[in-house]
Each structure stands twice: as structure tokens, then as C-alpha cells.
Amino acid sequence: MTTKRALISVSDKTGVADFARKLTELGIEIISTGGTKVMLEQEGISTIGIEEVTDFPEMMDGRVKTLHPKIHGGLLGRRDLPDHMAAMTEHNIQPIDIVCVNLYPFKETILKPDVSVAEAIENIDIGGPSMLRSAAKNHQFVTVVVDPKDYSTVLEELQSQRETTFETRQKLAAKVFRHTAAYDALIGTYLTDLVGESEPETLTFTYELKQPLRYGENSHQQAAFYQDALPVPFSIASAKQLHGKELSYNNIKDGDAAIRIAREFDQPAVVAVKHMNPCGIGIGEDIFSAYNNAYAADPVSIFGGIIVLNREVDQATAEKMHELFLEIIIAPGFSDEAFAILSKKKNLRLMTLDFTHKDEAHDDEKVTVLGGLLIQNQDVVKEDPEEWKVVTKRQPTAQEMTAMAFAWKAVKHVKSNAIVLANDHQTVGIGAGQMNRVGSVQIAIEQAGEKVSDAVLASDAYFPMGDSVEYAAKHGIKAIVQPGGSIRDQESIDMADKYGIAMVFTDVRHFRH
Numbered sequence: 130m131t132t133k134r135a136l137i138s139v140s141d142k143t144g145v146a147d148f149a150r151k152l153t154e155l156g157i158e159i160i161s162t163g164g165t166k167v168m169l170e171q172e173g174i175s176t177i178g179i180e181e182v183t184d185f186p187e188m189m190d191g192r193v194k195t196l197h198p199k200i201h202g203g204l205l206g207r208r209d210l211p212d213h214m215a216a217m218t219e220h221n222i223q224p225i226d227i228v229c230v231n232l233y234p235f236k237e238t239i240l241k242p243d244v245s246v247a248e249a250i251e252n253i254d255i256g257g258p259s260m261l262r263s264a265a266k267n268h269q270f271v272t273v274v275v276d277p278k279d280y281s282t283v284l285e286e287l288q289s290q291r292e293t294t295f296e297t298r299q300k301l302a303a304k305v306f307r308h309t310a311a312y313d314a315l316i317g318t319y320l321t322d323l324v325g326e327s328e329p330e331t332l333t334f335t336y337e338l339k340q341p342l343r344y345g346e347n348s349h350q351q352a353a354f355y356q357d358a359l360p361v362p363f364s365i366a367s368a369k370q371l372h373g374k375e376l377s378y379n380n381i382k383d384g385d386a387a388i389r390i391a392r393e394f395d396q397p398a399v400v401a402v403k404h405m406n407p408c409g410i411g412i413g414e415d416i417f418s419a420y421n422n423a424y425a426a427d428p429v430s431i432f433g434g435i436i437v438l439n440r441e442v443d444q445a446t447a448e449k450m451h452e453l454f455l456e457i458i459i460a461p462g463f464s465d466e467a468f469a470i471l472s473k474k475k476n477l478r479l480m481t482l483d484f485t486h487k488d489e490a491h492d493d494e495k496v497t498v499l500g501g502l503l504i505q506n507q508d509v510v511k512e513d514p515e516e517w518k519v520v521t522k523r524q525p526t527a528q529e530m531t532a533m534a535f536a537w538k539a540v541k542h543v544k545s546n547a548i549v550l551a552n553d554h555q556t557v558g559i560g561a562g563q564m565n566r567v568g569s570v571q572i573a574i575e576q577a578g579e580k581v582s583d584a585v586l587a588s589d590a591y592f593p594m595g596d597s598v599e600y601a602a603k604h605g606i607k608a609i610v611q612p613g614g615s616i617r618d619q620e621s622i623d624m625a626d627k628y629g630i631a632m633v634f635t636d637v638r639h640f641r642h
Contacts, residue, residue, distance in 0.1 A: 134203075135227035136160040136260065137169070137176075138195070140234055141277060146172040148229065148280040155287055160225070162187070162195065182223075195256040204228065204263040208270045227283070228264035229274045232257040232308075236315055236358060246323065253316055258309045268302035269295065275308045311335035315358060332502070334495070339366060345378045352378045362486035363392065368459055371468070373478035376457075380435070380478065384457055386542065387437040392487040393538040394439060399423040401434045406562070408434060410539050411555040416440040420449060422555040427576065435459075439484050442467040508541060510637060517610070517633045520622050525608045525631035528553060529585055533610040533633060536587035541639035547589040548573040548597075550581060550606070557584050566590075567597045574604045581605045589639040591615040595624035602628035612638040 135157050139145050142165065149159050149169050161169055162179040169176050180187060183197040203225035207213045217224065233254035238244055264273035272293045274283055279301060286293045314335040321329050336355035345352030354376070356366040365385045370376070376384070387402040394412060397419040401409040408430035411422025416438055424431055432453060438446070438460040447467035450458065457478040458471065471479055491507040514534045519525065525533065536551035543549060543561045548569040550558035558577030560569030566588065574581055586601050588611040598621045601609065609625065613634030625632040 134158045134160065134223060134225050135229060136200070136204075136225050137229040138162045138165050138257065138260075139229065139231045141231045142168060143277045144280055145169075145229070145277070146174065148277075148284065149174050149176075151284050152227070152287075155291070157227070157287075195260055198222065200225070200260065201263050204260065204271055205267050207267065225264075225271065227272045227274070228260055229280075230257050230260050231275055231277075232261075232312055235312065235319075239315070239319055240359065249319060254312070258312065261305045261309055265302035265305040268298040272298050273301050273305050275301075275305050279304075311337075311358060332504070340375070342378050343375070350378075354378075354381055357492070361492055362483055363489065364388070368480040368482040371463070371479045371481060372472045373457075373474075374476045376478060380457055383435040384437075384459060384480075387435050388459065388482065390539070390542045391437040391439050392484075393542075397440050398438070400437045401427070401431045402437075403430050403434050406543055407539060407556065407559060409556060410551075412535070413554060416443065417446045417449070420446050424449070426555045426557060427559075431455075437482075442471070444470065447471050508639060508641075512537070512635060512637060517635050518613075519631065520613065520618075520634050521625045521630060521632040523626075523629055523631045525585075525633060529608040529631060530633075532585040533587065533608060536585055537610050537635065540587040540589045541641065543589065543641065545589055545640045545642060547639075547641065549587045550574065550577045550584040551587070552580070552583050552585070557581070566592060567600055570597045570600050574601065574606075585610065587611070589641065591618065591638070592621045593617060595620040597621075598624040598630065598632075599628070602630055606630065609633070610635060612636060614638065 135152050137145060137149055137159055138161060145165070146169060153159060153174060159169065159174065159176045160179060160182055161176040166176050166178060179195060183199045185197060198220065199222050202217060202220065202222040206217045206222065206224060208224065233252045235252045238252040239249050261273060261275060264271045272283060274280065282297060283293055286297060314333040317333055335358045337358050339354045339356040342352040342354055344350055360367050365381055365388055382405060383402050386405045387400045390400045390407055390410065391398060396412050397414065397416045398410070398412045399416065399419045400407055401423050409423040409426030411419045411426060413419035413422055420438065433456060435457045436450065436455055441462040441464060442458065442460045443464050444466035447470040451470050455477060457480060459480045459482050461484045462481055463471065463479060468479065471477060491509050493504050494507050496503045514530060532551055532553040535553055536549045539551060539556055540547050540549040543559055546563050546566045546569045548560040549556055550573045557580040558573035560571070560573035563569040563572065577584055582605045584606065585608040586606045591612050591614045592598055593615055594617055598609065608631045610633045613636060622632060
């Protein structure tokens with residue numbers, strides 16, 4: 130099967146002139162249209178205009194030019210079926226052997242600030258996807274190229290054997306259908322959001338490969354990292370790695386967890402995470418004091434942890450962090466001195482993230498289950514401690530209220546059942562992921578040690594009975610913040626009153642599974 134004719138019409142013109150020139154050197158005719166035709170002819174490459182093939186003029190500002198039987202017949206006609214070839218001969222349709230097409234830049238258009246709906250709609254490609262799909266369907270005979278990275282492969286095979294292999298055509302066809310599916314998914318999502326449809330009858334998402342991973346959660350699991358086709362600025366996927374080893378699957382998940390916690394705070398804050406749970410959170414007047422508070426929260430568990438700071442890392446903070454083995458440090462930036470200190474450890478991953486985007490609209494959370502997908506809004510509800518309800522006889526002090534507000538921000542990011550003990554500047558005890566709430570209380574209090582006397586307690590969900598309150602009271606807790614909502618709330622309230630504890634209800638639960 131000798132290749133004789135190629136159709137080239139691209140928005141991304143990277144490398145296309147060289148590709149077309151080498152095709153013509155092989156004796157292959159080039160059909161082209163619009164800006165691609167103009168560019169190729171400026172490069173001295175002879176082309177045949179689409180209207181010369183179709184005997185029909187381009188119209189409606191280019192909306193109608195390739196949607197024609199002489200184009201799609203040339204793409205879809207099967208060379209192994211006599212009746213197809215007879216129909217092509219009868220209607221003067223010549224086979225098209227190569228299609229090189231990429232699409233109007235819809236993604237780039239909708240990413241522009243303040244883009245109008247009209248501009249977005251005008252950048253929905255119709256003819257391009259149609260040609261790609263026709264060529265890809267008939268890949269037994271037609272070579273279809275949507276990615277400039279594939280030009281060299283196609284040329285090498287044509288130069289060596291005058292045709293591409295079926296294996297290559299099949300791979301290129303699969304890439305085309307992935308490409309057009311992703312393109313349509315972006316359009317569908319844009320229009321669905323535009324009309325405010327919250328529960329569409331079907332959901333289609335598109336992600337782009339960011340990096341292959343060495344392995345997944347465990348060494349026997351394969352894994353890869355994909356980024357949303359419309360990048361989320363404040364995300365682990367958008368963080369820039371400056372130094373260190375390649376990220377692992379677990380690094381990415383832990384980094385994501387740490388970033389979510391760090392966005393809770395406006396004042397200088399440092400978050401340390403291990404296995405998706407915070408092991409220390411500290412705030413302070415500056416990033417150095419915030420780091421010291423986070424470190425002191427749990428100086429054992431921070432070893433091998435992921436650290437996120439919401440201010441530039443300075444020399445003093447870098448020197449302190451350099452004393453530890455850490456996996457990742459993420460911050461808005463690093464001073465020259467700080468980077469010089471931290472980069473001495475060749476494996477330590479240093480990453481930057483733009484924190485100015487932390488309060489922007491958040492995309493939905495998606496969780497796969499066997500045979501399905503769960504989707505929900507992120508837990509970013511805005512809460513005002515002044516609206517919390519004191520349900521006990523004793524009122525909390527101003528310092529206790531400050532500490533409870535801090536602890537409440539922390540506990541929503543701990544795996545349920547979750548308990549956090551904290552003062553007004555650091556966590557001091559964290560009980561995570563226990564099957565009963567009193568078990569999490571016991572772990573948090575044991576971890577806090579002597580610091581429990583100055584700590585408040587936060588619970589991500591209500592106490593089902595008074596045992597947790599009593600255990601906390603007997604170990605020195607003087608103030609508790611929890612959602613309330615149990616049919617046995619009064620039992621917990623009475624227990625708090627018995628021990629002189631101030632208890633506050635928020636009316637908002639923060640389960641995290």
C-alpha cells in the first residue's frame with residue numbers, strides 16, 4: 130500500500146513545515162486549508178487547497194470547509210472492498226492516506242481570564258475531530274497524526290518502506306480517540322458548568338499524564354500521576370519541584386494532605402504530615418517560630434515527614450529543618466541561603482507553590498469505589514467561632530476560644546474518628562483513625578503528656594456518650610469543641626458540667642474517611 134496523499138490542517142504548527150516538506154520529498158501530495166496552507170506555501174511547500182478537492186467553496190467564516198464526501202469518502206473508503214473503491218471511482222473521490230490534524234485551542238481559550246462564552250464556543254472544532262475520527266476508524270489503511278511528537282515515527286517508516294506499519298497506525302488511532310474524547314470532555318464540562326447542572330446523567334473527566342511513577346502505594350503496584358487538564362493553581366499537581374528525587378505515589382498523597390491543611394491558615398503556619406494525617410501543626414509570628422511550634426508538637430513523628438510552610442523559607446528555618454530527615458518541603462519560595470542549605474541533601478524534594486491561589490474556588494473531590502465513583506464538594510465550609518454555641522455552665526476563656534478555633538481547623542484534616550489536642554499555637558496530641566472515639570481521645574492525651582494541662586480538645590464528630598468527656602476531664606482537659614448532634618448530647622453536657630469543662634457546639638461535622 131503506497132502512500133500518495135496527505136491532508137494537513139493544524140492549529141499547533143510545531144514541526145509541521147519540516148514534516149510536510151519531507152512528505153513531498155517522498156512524492157506525497159499535500160492537501161491543506163486555511164492558515165496551515167498559507168504557512169506551508171510561505172515555506173515553499175506546494176499544496177492543494179481543500180476547495181480544489183471538494184469543488185465547493187469554504188463558507189461561514191471557515192465553519193464549513195472539510196465536511197464533504199470527497200474528504201470523508203477519501204478517509205473512510207476501505208481499499209480492500211471493491212464496492213467502496215467503485216463508489217470512490219464513480220464519484221471522483223481520491224483516497225487520503227495520511228491525516229495530520231490538531232484542533233482549535235479550546236482548552237487554552239477557556240483558561241484565558243474573562244473569556245467570553247462566544248469566544249469559547251467559536252473555538253469548538255467540528256471539522257477537525259470529524260476528520261480525525263474518520264481516519265482513525267479506517268486506520269487499517271489511513272495513518273492519522275494528532276501529536277507533533279509522532280511526526281518522526283511516521284517519517285522513519287515512510288522513508289524505509291513507503292508505508293507505515295499496521296501496529297503504528299493502530300497506536301496512532303488509539304491516541305486520536307483519546308485526544309478527541311478529552312477534547313469533548315472539556316467542552317462538555319464547560320457547558321455543563323455554564324448551565325449550572327450539578328448532577329448530570331453522565332460524568333466525563335479528562336486528565337493529562339504528569340509523570341509515570343516508579344510504583345504505587347506498595348512496590349508491587351503500578352502507578353502514574355495525572356494532572357487535571359485545566360490545572361488547579363493551588364494543588365500538589367501545580368507545585369514546581371526544584372530539587373531532589375522524583376515524587377512517589379505516597380509523597381503525592383501526603384503532599385496533597387499537607388497542602389489542604391496549610392490553606393486553612395493566613396498567619397505564618399507550618400504543617401507536618403505522615404501517612405495522610407498531620408503529626409504537627411504550628412503557627413507563629415514568623416515562619417521560624419511556626420516551624421519550631423510544629424516541630425515541638427511531635428518531634429518523633431516529624432522524622433521522615435512532609436513539611437508545608439505558607440511563607441518563604443529563610444536561612445534560620447532551613448538550618449533547623451536541615452537537622453532532620455524529611456521527604457518533602459513545600460513553600461511559596463526559598464531564600465538563596467535556605468536553598469543552598471537544604472539542597473545539600475540530594476534526595477530531599479524541595480518544591481514551590483503559589484499560595485496566592487489558596488482561597489480560589491475548589492474543584493470537587495472524586496473517590497473511586499469498586500464499580501463506581503463518589504463525588505462531593507470539598508470540605509471548605511467557612512465557619513465563624515462567634516456563632517458557636519456554649520452549651521455548658523462554664524464559659525470558655527478568650528484564650529480557650531482561640532485555641533479551640535485553631536484545633537477545629539486541624540481536626541477536620543485528621544482521619545476519623547479524630548481528636549486533636551491543641552493550645553493557641555500548636556497541636557500537642559492527635560488521635561487518628563480509631564474505630565471508637567474514646568480510643569482516639571486516649572491516644573491524643575497520651576501523646577500530649579504534660580502539655581495536656583494547657584490544651585483544649587476538638588472532636589470531628591459528636592460524642593455518642595459521656596465516656597470520652599469524662600476521660601478527657603480526668604486527664605486535665607478544661608475546654609472541648611465538637612459539632613453536637615447526638616441524641617445523647619445531654620449526657621456529654623452533664624459530664625462536662627460535672628467536671629467544670631467549657632463545651633462548645635459548632636453544628637458542623639468534619640468526618641474524613
